[in-house]
Amino acid sequence: MKRLITLTINGKEYEVAVPPNLTLLDLLRYELGLTGTKKGCDVGDCGACTVIMDGKPVNSCLVLAVQADGRDILTIEGVETEEGLHPIQQAFVEKGAVQCGFCTPGMILSAKSLLERNPRPTEEEIRTALSGNLCRCTGYQKIVEAVKDASEKLS
Amino acid sequence: MTQYTVINKRAPRLDAPDKSTGRAKYVDDMTLPGMLFGALLQSPLAHARILNIDVSKAKRLPGVKAVVTAEDAGLIKYGVSPARYDETLFCHEKVRYVGDEIAAVAAVDLETALEAISLIKVDYEELPAVFTPEEAMAQGAPVIHEEYPGNVCAEVHQEFGDVEAAFQDCDLIRTDRFVNKRQDAAFLEPNGCIADYDRFGNLTLYTSTQVPHYVQRTVAMVLKLPVGRVRVIKPYVGGGFGPKAAANPMELAACLLSKKIGRPVKMNYSREQVFLFSRARHQFVHTLTTGVKKDGTIMALKNECYLEGGAYASFGIATVYYAGSLLAAPYRLANMKYDGYRVYTNKPACGAQRGHGGVAARAAWEQQLDAIAEELGMDPIEFRLKNVMSAGDITCNDLNMSSFGMKDCIEAVKKGSGWSEKKGKMPKGKGIGMACGFFVSGAGYPIYRSDTYHATVTVKLSEDGGTATVYTGAAEIGQGSDTTMALIAAEALGVRYEDVRVASGDTEYGIDLGAYSSRTTLMTGHATKEAAESVKRQVLQVLGDRLKVPVDQMDIKNGYIVFKGETPDFSSIRTAYIKEHRGWTDNPDEEPLTFREAARLAYLEKGTIVGTGKYKPGKLGGKYKGAAVGTSPAYGCSAQVAEVSVDMETGKVSVERVTDAHDCGFAINRTSVEGQMEGSVSMGLGEALLEEVKFDEKGNILNANLAEYKIPTCLDMPNVKSLIVESNEPNGPFGAKEVGEGAIMPTIPAILNAVYDAIGVRINELPLTPERVYMAIRRKKGKQ
Amino acid sequence: MLLPKFDYHEPLSVDEACQIMSDLGEKAKPLAGGTDLIVNMKKKILSPEHLVALSRIEDLRKIELLNGSVRIGACVTAAELAESQEIKRGLGALGQGAGILGSPLIRNLATVAGNLVSARPAADLPPPLMAYGAEVVLKSRRGERTLPLETFFQGPGQTLLEIDEILTEIIIQRPPESAGAGYIKLGTRKALEISLVNVAAYVALDSSGTTIEAARVVLGAVAPTPLRSPSAEKLLIGEKVDPSLFEKAGQAAAKDSRPIDDFRGSAQYRRDMVAVLTRRALNMALEQARRA
Structure with missing residues (x-):
């Protein structure tokens, strides 16, 4: 039986009818067309599906859409500002932190959540904050550099 | 030296904005x-x-x-x-x-x-099923494919020089057996x-x-x-990484x-x-025998290898050849014998993965060479420098090192890591190690026997002259080939990077063998350069005819026409251009003449301006059976120093620092070259310390997920000091050659050698899990 | 991967949740953070007909101090535990376990009760909780009972939780000032890791600060359930602190452990590591106790 849920995604309110066995990830990707949130493993091991729910980064593949009822969700599509790329996105572009790009949305959201809690993190804090987001291309170094760079620009 | 305006700098990737905003479409997004x-x-x-x-x-x-x-x-x-x-x-x-x-x-x-x-x-x-080469090759073993009794999918027997004779002249001969584990590429x-x-x-x-x-x-x-x-x-x-x-x-x-x-x-x-x-890296069991002279001269290598292949051949024939041919450099080696067997088993098929066929062999040999250096009482770096090849050398199996900055790489990491201050002076539990490697810059031959071009590229100008589009079948899989082609086209044509668009990854756009064997920069790069140069020539010809200036007296740089002599009067071209673009706000209005105007003129004269380029390597390699595998128009090479810390009580290894030098011929985009180097170290570190696909006794994978198949997380990776070495490859576009795969070669052995330096015992089996390292330390203690 | 079909219930109070569990019995499973249950359902290891989500029950989301005890609601997440000042003060080993569980993303979903009820032998929270002598509160329509956590685990995935019961709360008596505890986990990588072995140790010193008055040593991933090491504890209690004592306690703990060989590691290695980690955890505990 479908249930009607209301949630805010990237500042916009959605009212959708969802079956209980639909994950938030599949709701975003396949029902709402927000395909920037990626599916890399579907069981919480890779972090490609990271979204920020009520201020906290989570694996959206482990959250039921019905559990997201009433919550505030930020996906990668909501990170850009009116002036264009968010400083973290800009830093990812400039520092070469993007290769295949599949981990990038999740990385950026984990980084954004970190910088909101801790505007001037140490390298160790950055690495810890990103440790649930796997990347197979970059060796993480340029991602860490991008987050450092963004933290300097933001603060 | 040629002054370049676009390449050899740090360009942001073309696809990075779309990938960092979620706009980039992958197939499941469609x-x-x-x-x-x-x-x-x-x-x-x-x-x-x-x-x-x-x-x-x-x-x-x-x-x-x-x-x-x-x-x-x-x-x-x-x-x-x-x-x-x-x-x-x-x-x-x-x-x-x-x-x-x-x-x-x-x-x-x-x-x-x-x-x-x-x-x-x-x-x-x-x-009944078989899961290991031993089981599969045993007398009376069940046959997996009727056509291959004995379950041997492919075998290779090669000898260059005379290994046994050379061993007679050696002062030291050492044999070691080395085993890596079946990998998953884990893209x-x-x-x-x-x-x-x-x-x-x-x-x-x-x-x-x-x-x-x-x-x-x-x-x-x-x-x-x-x-x-x-x-x-x-x-x-x-x-992708291979599979x-x-x-x-x-x-x-x-x-x-x-x-x-x-x-x-x-x-x-x-x-x-x-x-x-699967279709990722095989498990290789190498038995290597190396003979050297007292002065450190490497004389001969005997290599026997068994590959656990899985149920189908996939890339396996190439893999089993590579596992032999990729030891012929970067050291001068006159005598080399190889016996390789790729064996079918009832497991998923193995195929290719970054550093195809050569990674385990390289790890095995570089660790053995380190042991030999120690037995000879030589510093491992000095030992390697004594034997290292240089540009122009041809290996015993006919691979031509047309450019080869191996020595520069070794010296760069020696200096960059502070080797001399650290080697032999670290406390117990800390260690430093180094290794070298090389790799093809594109397979010399396609996978199917053919005289096909390896890449054909078209560059087309928009009719207003403002934008050049590169059409290529090349596959951007994250390595940055779109950006590389845009940079090459911009430089060759003389326009700005931002004036080039790339349409790629579509069989309609041309032939391209794809993203494997570390081939795209050299091969597609050549075709792109040729296509862009053709466009440039066509534009300059029309312009020269109009202005009565010989083509060789003009050039295009940064989007402007450069007249080597006196600037002719081009006002009629400009007036016509502006007239055609009435209402536009960005019309050219000062000196010099823009490429845009010249290109528009060319269009008006000739119709759509299209340039094509193509590339295939010339005849490469020797005439022996299997000579094609390992051939390439050029070879990248690299050296790395790893510094590790080992918890002597638990066996847990942390890689604290890596210094990496890679000779990519010429860096088209410095940021991308570093990105490939850092990514390679990460994949190598994973294979060295963490990764192994495990099976139960019925052939089921026990860890078919990213929780239990452990690739490095952000916390497991050290920072890498990346040092780009440029040797100006004569067969590469602008002197460029590979970095994507070759850069992984030294990582595993550098870590192995560093761990040995830290704990005093050699480990000949990957991965170096805490347990394996702990057991090695314990065995050593037991012996003492 | 698709989830099997199920009906979804979202009670707003513990009583309501208990009523639903009582009505549905075996067909229902409580859903907390979902990091274990949802994965098992995707892999078709479990397919309950009903899920009873506890996440909207405000009472289950609190950490409260009450008469010298700390009461942790079932749905407090690992991240909240790791960051909580109440936990950092005096229950540091629990914070350490919570702060290293899974990944930052997992920690934002995974709950303390989920980490107990799933009863994985290598779980991160049971050892520190047992080291502090935690109790669990189980509620159902039939009533409420409080059990020592160490009696709760029965085997991998097996606990004393009845089918209609919900684990609502964890109660820890605040340790004395002179006590300290430590938690260590050994895995192969530094995040997203399942322990090969983990150990939590607790010591309380006497007023002179030299003699051990109370000790608990808890071993994880070396038996079907998290295990206390009676031999190590016996060896410690009443003794004066010195380095060889912790060494011996480690060896005693190794003897008490009952590890198995599996694809993650051998029994031999695990047993040896129990000795090392026990000593290290005891040193952490001692350092904390002395700091007070």
Whole structure:
């Protein structure tokens, strides 16, 4: 039986009818067309599906859409500002932190959540904050550099 | 030295803004009207005879549009190397590993497709299975493929020089056995595809692949379609590293289903299915015997290797050759003997992965060389420098090192790591180690025997002259080839990077063998450069005719025409351009003449300005059997120093620092070169310390997920000091050659040698898990 | 991967949740963070007909101090535990376990009760909780009972939780000032890791600060359930602190452990590591106790 849920995604309110066995990830990707949130493993091991729910980064593949009822969700599509790329996105572009790009949305959201809690993190804090987001291309170094760079620009 | 305006700097990637905002489309992000969803039935048994397949219940399930088996697909054999086509789209008679494909379903949604799969009834007669080369090669072992009794998929026997004779002259001969473990490439994007067969008989396949061209040919062959009716489009791809370098059964099944139904069919591998498909690095068991003189001269190498191949050949023939040929450098070596065996087992097929065929061999040998240096009382760096090849050297197996900055790399990491201050002076539990490596800059020959071009590229100017578009079949899979081609085209044409667009990864755009064997910068780069130069010549010819200036007196730089002599009066060209662009706000209004104006003039004279470029290497390599594998127009090389810390009580290894120097000939984009170096270290570190695909006694994978198959996290990776070495490769565009795969070569042995330095005992088996290191330390203590 | 079909219930109070569990019995499973249950359902290891989500019950989301005890609501997440000042003060080993569980993303979903009820032998929270002598509160329509956590685990995935019961709360008596505890986990990588072995140790010193008055040593991933090491504890209690004592306690703990060989590691290695980690955890505990 479908249930009607209301949630805010990237500042916009959605009212959708969802079956209980639909994950938030599949709701975003396949029902709402927000395909920037990626599916890399579907069981919480890779972090490609990271979204920020009520201020906290989570694996959206482990959250039921019905559990997201009433919550505030930020996906990668909501990170850009009116002036264009968010400083973290800009830093990812400039520092070469993007290769295949599949981990990038999740990385950026984990980084954004970190910088909101801790505007001037140490390298160790950055690495810890990103440790649930796997990347197979970059060796993480340029991602860490991008987050450092963004933290300097933001603060 | 040539002054470049675009290349050799730090360019932001073309695709980075789209990838960092979620706009970039990967195949599973796409939806086509009327799209159906497909699913595969895969074998639960490692080896069994198929007695019967009953699809009747599945077909009757509402929402199911088609169910296909070998009966529908036919029995056309395909694979990677035509000499070993040993797969059919679906199993008939037998299944050969847990995961072997038996049937596929297309339905209105994934749920229905999966339910239909569960309704297919297969009767099996289980057969005895073999899981290791020893089991598979034993007398009376069950045969996996009738055509290959004894289960040897391929064997290689080569000797260059005279190894036994050379051993007679050696002062020290050492034999070591080394084992790596079966890997998974663990790219973040699981394979996926959408096949769309239209009413006119045209098949379009959108797929997450490294090789649109090879996929196109395989699909055409297996489905009996003209190549011209099959178009393969590669959207953005979330990493490949090897296993996406050939057609997979899911792509073929989706095409077959779409052809049968006449609607688009989407299919995805789950993460578990990625592991089941596998096609990543083999397990290699190397036994190496190396002989040296007292002064450190390497005299001879005997290499025996067994590869556990899995149920099908995949890339295996190339792999077994590479495992021999890739030890012929970077040290002068006159005598080399190789005996390699790739053996079928009832496990998923292994294939290619970054550093194809050479990574385990390199790890084994560089560790052995370190041990030899120690026995000789030589510093490992001095020992290597004594033997290192230089540009112009040709290996005993006829590989030509046309440029070779190996010595520069070694010296760069020696200095960059502070080697001399650290080596031999670190406390117990801390260690430093180094290793070298080299790799092909593009396979010298295509996978199928052919005189085909390896890349054809078209550069087309927009009719206003403002934008150049590069059309290439090359596969951007994350390595940055689109950006590299844009930079090469901009430099060759003389325009700005931002004036170039790249349309890539589509078989309609040209021939390109794809993203494998670290080939794209050199090969597609050549074709791109040639195409851009053709455009430049055409534009300058028209302009020269108009202005009465010889072409060789003009150049194009940074989007402007450069007159070497006096600037002629070009006001009529400008007036005409401005007249044509009345209302535009960005018309040129000062000196000098812009490329845009010249290009517009060229269009008005000649129609659309199109330049084409093409590339294939000349005849390469020797004449012996297998001489093709290992040939390349150029070779990248690298040296790395790793510093580790080992917890002597638990055996846990942390890599604290890596200093890496790679000779990429010439860096088209410095940021991308570093990115490849850092990524290579990360994959090498994973294989060295963490990664192993494990099986139970029935051939089921125990860790087919990213929780238990452990790739490095952000916390496991040290910072890498990347030092770019440039040797100006004569066969490369602007002197460029590879970095993507070669950069992984020294990582594992550098870590092995550092761990030895820290704990005083050699470990000849990967990965260096805490347990393996702890046990080694304990054994050593026991001996003392 | 698709989830099997199920009905979804979202009670707003513990009583309501208990009523639903009582009505549905075996067909229902409580859903907390989902990091274990949802994965098992995707892998078709479990397919309950009903899920009873506890996440909207405010009472289950609190950490409260009450008469010298700390009461942790079932749905407090690992991240909240790791960051909580109440936990950092005096229950540091629990914070350490919570702060290293899974990944930052997992920690934002995974709950303390989920980590107990799933009863994985290698779980991160049971050892520190047992080291602090935690109790669990189980509620159902039939009533409420409080059990020592160490009696709760029965085997991998097996606990004393009845089918209609919900684990609502964890109660820890605040340790004395002179006590300290430590938690160590050994895995192969530094995040997203399942322990090969983990150990939590607790010591309380006497007023002179030299003699051990109370000790608990808890071993994880070396038996079907998290295990206390009676031999190590016996060896410690009443003794004066010195380095060889912890060494001996480590060896005693290794003897008490009952590890198995599996694809993650051998029994021999695990047993040896129990000795090393026990000593290290005891040193952490001692350092903390002395700091007070």
